[in-house]
Amino acid sequence: MDKLGVYAIPSAVFLIVIFGLMRGVPLFDTFVAGAKEGFSSTISILPSLIGLMMAVAMLSASGALDILSSLLSPVAAFLGLPPQVMPLVLIKPISGSGSTAVLAQIFQNCGTESFAGRVASVMSGSTETTFYAIAVYFGSVGIKKTRHTIPAALTADFTAFVVSALAVRLFFQS
Amino acid sequence: MSALLNYIWAGLIIISVICAAVTGRMPQLSAAVMSGAAGAVELVIAMMGMMCAWTGLMKIADEGGITRILSKLLRPVMRRLFPACKEDSPATKAICMNITANLLGLGNAATPMGIAAMKEMAKLNPTQTADNSMAMFVVINAASIQLIPTFMGTLRAKYGSPAPFDILPAVWLTSICALVVGITMAKLLEGRSSG
Numbered sequence: 330m331d332k333l334g335v336y337a338i339p340s341a342v343f344l345i346v347i348f349g350l351m352r353g354v355p356l357f358d359t360f361v362a363g364a365k366e367g368f369s370s371t372i373s374i375l376p377s378l379i380g381l382m383m384a385v386a387m388l389s390a391s392g393a394l395d396i397l398s399s400l401l402s403p404v405a406a407f408l409g410l411p412p413q414v415m416p417l418v419l420i421k422p423i424s425g426s427g428s429t430a431v432l433a434q435i436f437q438n439c440g441t442e443s444f445a446g447r448v449a450s451v452m453s454g455s456t457e458t459t460f461y462a463i464a465v466y467f468g469s470v471g472i473k474k475t476r477h478t479i480p481a482a483l484t485a486d487f488t489a490f491v492v493s494a495l496a497v498r499l500f501f502q503s
Numbered sequence: 504m505s506a507l508l509n510y511i512w513a514g515l516i517i518i519s520v521i522c523a524a525v526t527g528r529m530p531q532l533s534a535a536v537m538s539g540a541a542g543a544v545e546l547v548i549a550m551m552g553m554m555c556a557w558t559g560l561m562k563i564a565d566e567g568g569i570t571r572i573l574s575k576l577l578r579p580v581m582r583r584l585f586p587a588c589k590e591d592s593p594a595t596k597a598i599c600m601n602i603t604a605n606l607l608g609l610g611n612a613a614t615p616m617g618i619a620a621m622k623e624m625a626k627l628n629p630t631q632t633a634d635n636s637m638a639m640f641v642v643i644n645a646a647s648i649q650l651i652p653t654f655m656g657t658l659r660a661k662y663g664s665p666a667p668f669d670i671l672p673a674v675w676l677t678s679i680c681a682l683v684v685g686i687t688m689a690k691l692l693e694g695r696s697s698g
Contacts, residue, residue: 454678
């Protein structure tokens with residue numbers, strides 16, 4: 330089953346190029362234009378990433394990250410999650426750069442192929458920055474009362490957190 | 504929300520310094536200030552190649568009209584989720600384009616299309632209270648439906664993963680569960696919550 334993931338990228342690249350060829354897209358020029366957009370959007374996250382990676386590295390070096398994880402370990406155990414991913418659970422709905430910083434710290438401390446590393450990866454890949462999406466979309470049309478949006482969106486995030494550990498156990502038998 | 508982040512960021516730093524003082528880890532903390540900030544730059548540079556290659560490829564797919572083609576396939580599904588929007592209305596079109604862009608991971612394209620969708624929905628609802636369609640739309644956008652989360656995969660590769668995308672099936676399973684729960688909750692709560 331994990332072979333499927335290995336095929337995802339090469340087949341996506343192959344299909345995109347064939348599709349572009351069939352639709353008469355100027356392939357290389359378009360690729361370069363797109364890469365340029367990617368360049369500027371990657372650069373644009375850098376300042377907030379510097380601030381947050383500095384803060385998370387400080388949190389880790391001071392031992393506060395370990396204390397936070399062990400304080401939350403009863404909650405983690407109840408949800409079937411490794412304790413190291415609990416900081417990610419807290420920051421993920423609030424800040425995209427913050428969760429990148431925490432995810433990088435988890436990879437550095439536990440490794441990408443550890444149970445915690447894999448669960449953290451699945452969490453990151455299956456949730457969005459919920460409050461950011463809510464702020465951007467409702468803010469754009471001046472909506473003040475969001476009614477049931479936040480409870481529904483947070484329930485979805487919570488589901489993703491719990492299922493991510495189950496899914497990693499299912500696909501990796503760890 | 505950024506106001507909250509101001510407090511969180513300050514809190515992280517203050518807690519770190521106090522904690523390091525108590526546990527006697529000041530030398531490590533001092534090193535972390537430098538290495539953390541430098542690490543962000545290294546990370547972005549290491550990830551730049553893959554991120555640019557991917558946005559370049561997705562631009563080809565987008566110019567070829569993949570968003571338009573796939574978004575037409577979504578319309579029958581969207582009719583069930585957004586009963587207030589007529590099938591050929593500009594609102595439905597914008598919603599479908601936004602969701603397709605999200606599936607393909609075209610973040611740069613998804614947000615403007617999503618804002619366009621919200622503006623179309625606001626024409627039908629000129630109040631300051633979200634209607635059911637708006638709530639459903641934002642719930643779907645707050646869940647991740649990206650088929651290939653390239654940023655996460657690239658980050659895994661940067662930290663030495665031999666097969667950074669081997670977790671995709673687990674991601675898909677998790678995303679689907681979260682999306683189904685989010686949509687179900689939005690539908691269930693529609694009747695209960697009022698402006």
